[in-house]
Amino acid sequence: MDADEIDWNRTLREQWEHHWNHQLRDRLDGLTDDEYFWSPVPDAWSVRPRGTSTAPVQVGAGDFTMDYAIPEPVPAAFTTIAWRLGHVIVGVLAARNASHFGAPAASYDTWEYAGTAAGALDQLEAQVDVWTAGVLALDEAELRVPVGAKEPYPEAPMADLVLHIHRELIHHLSEVCLLRDLYLHTTNGAIR
Numbered sequence: 001m002d003a004d005e006i007d008w009n010r011t012l013r014e015q016w017e018h019h020w021n022h023q024l025r026d027r028l029d030g031l032t033d034d035e036y037f038w039s040p041v042p043d044a045w046s047v048r049p050r051g052t053s054t055a056p057v058q059v060g061a062g063d064f065t066m067d068y069a070i071p072e073p074v075p076a077a078f079t080t081i082a083w084r085l086g087h088v089i090v091g092v093l094a095a096r097n098a099s100h101f102g103a104p105a106a107s108y109d110t111w112e113y114a115g116t117a118a119g120a121l122d123q124l125e126a127q128v129d130v131w132t133a134g135v136l137a138l139d140e141a142e143l144r145v146p147v148g149a150k151e152p153y154p155e156a157p158m159a160d161l162v163l164h165i166h167r168e169l170i171h172h173l174s175e176v177c178l179l180r181d182l183y184l185h186t187t188n189g190a191i192r
Contacts, residue, residue, distance in 0.1 A: 008143055012159060013135055016166040020128065024170075027177045028121060035183050036082045036117035047082035047113045047120075062112030081179050084172050085120045086113050092168045093127035096161070099150040101134030128169075135162055 037046060045055060045067035055067030055077075066086045067077070079087075090113075094106035114120035143159040151161060 008140060008159065009136070009138055012143070012162045012166070013132070015163070016135075016169060017132070019166075019170045019173075024173045024177065027180065028124075028173070031081070031117040031121060031180070033117050034187075035180055036085075036120060037080060038179075038183050038187075039078075039080055040179070040182060040186070041078045043077070044080050045077040045083045046080040047086050047115075049115070059108040059111075060113045061110050064113040064115045066108065066111075066113055068108065081117075081176050082113075082120065084176050084179070085124060086111070088169060088172045089120065089123045089127050092165060092172065093124075093131050096165060097127060097130040097134060100147070100158070100161075101130060101137075103130050131165070138162075 039046060043054075046053075047060075047064050047066050048058075050058070050060070050063055050065050053065060053067050056069040057067075058065035059068050060066055066083060069077070090106055090108055090111045094103065094111065097103035098106045114123055138158060143162070144157050146155050147158055147161050148154050153160070
């Protein structure tokens with residue numbers, strides 16, 4: 001099969017779906033609130049009840065906010081599972097779902113962050129479903145169309161954005177899995 005015969009949409013989807021279905025999704029099952037909020041180092045950024053953060057900036061519209069700073073500190077703050085899931089749900093998925101697939105507008109400032117692990121996983125599943133359906137609906141020509149001013153590289157084709165988002169998902173959700181392993185091995189096996 002040559003490059004002209006490849007179903008590029010299927011190839012792009014399989015990059016993400018394989019990791020989600022065979023490596024990541026099952027590893028997120030059973031995530032506890034203790035794990036979700038656990039901070040392995042002092043002053044880690046997290047999702048916190050409104051008014052309890054000491055971070056330079058707190059973003060969010062609901063009862064919980066996410067720690068933030070502009071400019072980002074150097075070195076970057078260590079982040080909890082709650083923070084990393086918030087980043088994936090809002091910055092990686094929800095904002096792109098809104099920009100490209102007709103989902104409601106979403107930003108770090110306007111998002112209602114989950115106060116529980118189960119709530120965050122529900123938000124993640126919902127955004128993954130919108131993203132996956134959106135990518136599935138793209139035809140060959142749409143994968144070649146520049147993403148436009150909604151993205152930092154407006155001339156890049158949609159296929160480049162799909163690859164970037166999939167790398168971000170695989171990267172950050174693998175970090176979440178690693179933090180779960182660290183939690184398990186440093187808290188006397190308190191989970192599972």
